[in-house]
Amino acid sequence: AQSVTQLGSHVSVSEGALVLLRCNYSSSVPPYLFWYVQYPNQGLQLLLKYTTGATLVKGINGFEAEFKKSETSFHLTKPSAHMSDAAEYFCAVSGEGGTSYGKLTFGQGTILTVHP
Amino acid sequence: DAGVIQSPRHEVTEMGQEVTLRCKPISGHNSLFWYRQTMMRGLELLIYFNNNVPIDDSGMPEDRFSAKMPNASFSTLKIQPSEPRDSAVYFCASSLSRSWLSRDTQYFGPGTRLTVL
Numbered sequence: 001a002q003s004v005t006q007l008g009s010h011v012s013v014s015e016g017a018l019v020l021l022r023c024n025y026s027s028s029v030p031p032y033l034f035w036y037v038q039y040p041n042q043g044l045q046l047l048l049k050y051t052t053g054a055t056l057v058k059g060i061n062g063f064e065a066e067f068k069k070s071e072t073s074f075h076l077t078k079p080s081a082h083m084s085d086a087a088e089y090f091c092a093v094s095g096e097g098g099t100s101y102g103k104l105t106f107g108q109g110t111i112l113t114v115h116p
Numbered sequence: 117d118a119g120v121i122q123s124p125r126h127e128v129t130e131m132g133q134e135v136t137l138r139c140k141p142i143s144g145h146n147s148l149f150w151y152r153q154t155m156m157r158g159l160e161l162l163i164y165f166n167n168n169v170p171i172d173d174s175g176m177p178e179d180r181f182s183a184k185m186p187n188a189s190f191s192t193l194k195i196q197p198s199e200p201r202d203s204a205v206y207f208c209a210s211s212l213s214r215s216w217l218s219r220d221t222q223y224f225g226p227g228t229r230l231t232v233l
Contacts, residue, residue, distance in 0.1 A: 032219045034221070036224075042226060042227075043120070043207055043224035043225050043226045043227050044207070044209075044224040045224070046221055046222075046223070049221060051219075090159065094219045095219075100172060101218075101219060102147060102164065102166070102171070102211070102213050102218055102219055102220075103149075103161055103164065103172065104149075104161065104222060105161075106158060106159040107158075108158045109158065109159075
């Protein structure tokens, strides 16, 4: 079955520093991959997604992620962190087939803290 | 355009009581998903519907949980009887997916925070 591992439950950066949130996945079929962000007491908001084609995906708020099949990774980056980026980030992979095709499996989440 | 609407936003109840959570998906969306979020287990898919038909309910924890989608614009998740371990945030999400073979983006509601005392 498909799975997602997010390395690091907490990441702390300084404002203006590079943000790197790691995600590795497992899937027996070509995956669709997603990054969502959750602000306190809110629902999940889509940051970006990879389906097929270009492996570098650009999303909202200056975030981007690169799909690397050989490494089964889909890491999220942002060149310069803002205070407003502080939130929890979730990586997710689509199902592998049958009735699970439309399902998402989420990682455990990474809490990003941004220091002034 | 309105996003996914959930009600109530907060629910506090006592063990043994029936709880009903409600969801209105984005207009025109064909798939609806119910998730539960807890610190221990993270985000778990409970059930999902496509064209008002339940496609996969393998995540429903036990018979105390039931979900319905009587029409394209409304779904309920019911817990009867509720237990303290059901305390969690319950999210509803919807997507355009016209069939269960599609993998369209899911759009999430704000969630219902359930506390069972």
